[in-house]
Amino acid sequence: MNNRKRTLIAIATSISLAVTCSQANAKPLLSNKTKTEITGATFFTGASVAGFIAGGPVGMVVGALTSVYFTEKSKKLDLVEDNLMETQAALATVENAAAHSYTVQEEKISQLEKATLAPLAFQVLFMTGDDELTQQDLQRMDALAQYLSDNQKLQVRLDGYADPRGTDEYNNVLSNERALNVVNALQERGVAAERIEHFAHGANKSVASQGDIEGYALERRVRIEVFANTDQQAVATSD
16 A cells, blocks of 8 residues: 555544544534434545545445435435324324214214104194184194104104083093094004004093183193103103
8 A cells, every 4th residue: 555545544534533523522402303414414424434445436436325325314214204293193183073073963963862852732722512623733733743753653642621511421522532533633644543542531621610711712622742652751742
């Protein structure tokens, strides 16, 4: 080995050691990204010098390319990690949104179920001695039949009444006919017979004072009660 080459090797070695020592003594005040770039640059210098020592100019080029490769690879790993964190954050956001949406849907379903069991107010009133349903009553039967069609677990109880005028026999027949006419109206609208029960009470439940015409009017009626078939608990009553 000639003197020129020995001199170059000594200089290269000194430079490599100086760069390495300088990096080791530096204060950790840089960000991770900056550290990565400096580390790559240091590796570039060391690898270049080492390559130069090993193979002259060609070795230096190989060392430089190697340092660039590791620097770029480090950057790509950082990018992959950042993308992974962003993906995880987006996934967490989607999961939270889905959980919230599910909770909202459950609340809506619960509200609909409660609405299904909400009290109804159905009552049919009659003129004195009459058992026929008016046009307005038939419209109410339309609504009731639709409600029962939408809620197949519900059943209907009908109680017919009469005011105290007239004989007990007459009032018993009259209150029964009133209830039967409501039964027929519901069946004509598609409500199955086994879902309907009816009773006649005549004037036995009258609470109107004698001669109270307005009180009598409220007693000529069919009381409609809708209840759940599962537990026979009344859920809708009209008085």
